[in-house]
Amino acid sequence: MKEKLILLMLLIAVMASNVWAQRGKRAIERIDREVQERVFIPKGQWMTGGSVSYSEHEEDNLNFLVLKDFEALGYDFKVSPYVGYFFRDNMAAGLRFTYSRDYLDLGNADVDLGDLVISLKDLYYLEHKYSASGFLRTYMPIGRSKIFGLFNEVRLTYSYGEGKNSTGSGTEYDGTYQKTNSMQIGFAPGLTAFVTNFAAVEVSMDVMGFDFKWVEQQTNQIETGKRRTSSGNFKINLFSINIGMTFYL
Missing domain, CATH: 1.20.5 (Single alpha-helices involved in coiled-coils or other helix-helix interfaces)
Structure with missing residues (x-):
């Protein structure tokens, strides 16, 4: 048994x-799913490229809806070169550097809310920021195409910025100087399209990430202040669309 x-x-x-x-x-x-079965960009290639953006605005006695007598001058400038190396088929690692500068000189702005009128005058703002990023990027061709492909980029970024803002003029003047340090972990999927055998146009968008920021301020060279923030972003931001050119060597 x-x-x-x-x-x-x-x-x-x-x-x-x-x-x-x-x-x-x-x-x-x-x-x-045999995602890596097709070689879109082979091992051993170098990639280099970047993006540049510049915009400026000038308003003189502008009136729009509740905004009255608006006078301002400003610009935004950003340049971001990068370089990477494909250590495996369809996979690259590299470095990215970014410099940005923002400027605004607001002479006058009146917000007319009927019984309440808010007036802003003599506002000045200037900031420049430096960033360094390490990234890992993976590619996947669209079907059997050798021209169009998708990619996803994971970034670890450190940024340092200095800025100053002021209000008023003459004896009624307040000025604040600040230093900013930040760390960011982000994900940026995108689309690439080759226009020649060695050059491609890329479009990417920041869709999620974590951001940690530390700010130190000094007002009128007397008062000091600090601020620390942390945030997580899990949504599509249409204002984070990046368009650039990449060359494969």
Whole structure:
């Protein structure tokens, strides 16, 4: 009786192991999407490129809806070169550097809310920021195309910025100087399209990430203040669209 029971238990164990083996085999086949089977950009290539953006505005006695007698002058400038190396097919690692500068000189702005009028005068703001990023980028061709492809970029960024803002003029003048340090982990998927064998146009968008920022301020060279913020972004930001040119060497 004992021998029959032992043989029955061994038979059940063998059958169970075969079932799990078949399930494991089917699971592996199910998740194998062969994403890296097609080579879009081969191992050993270098990539370099960047993006540049500049915009300026000037308003003189502008009136729009509740905004009255608006006078302002300003500009925004940003340049971001980068370089990377493909250590595997369709996978690259590299560095990115960014410099940005923002300027605004607001002479006058009246906000007319009917019974309430808010007036702003002699506001000045200037900030420049330096950033360095390490990134890892993976590519995937669209179908069998050798021209169009998708990519996703993971970035780790450190930024340092200095800025100053002021209000008023003459004896009624307040000025604040600040230093900003920040760390960011972000994800930026995008689309690339080759226009020649060695050059491609890229469009990417920041869709999620974590940001940590530390700000130190000094007002009128007397008062000091600090601020620390942390945030997580899990949404599509249409204002974070980046368009640039990349060359593959």
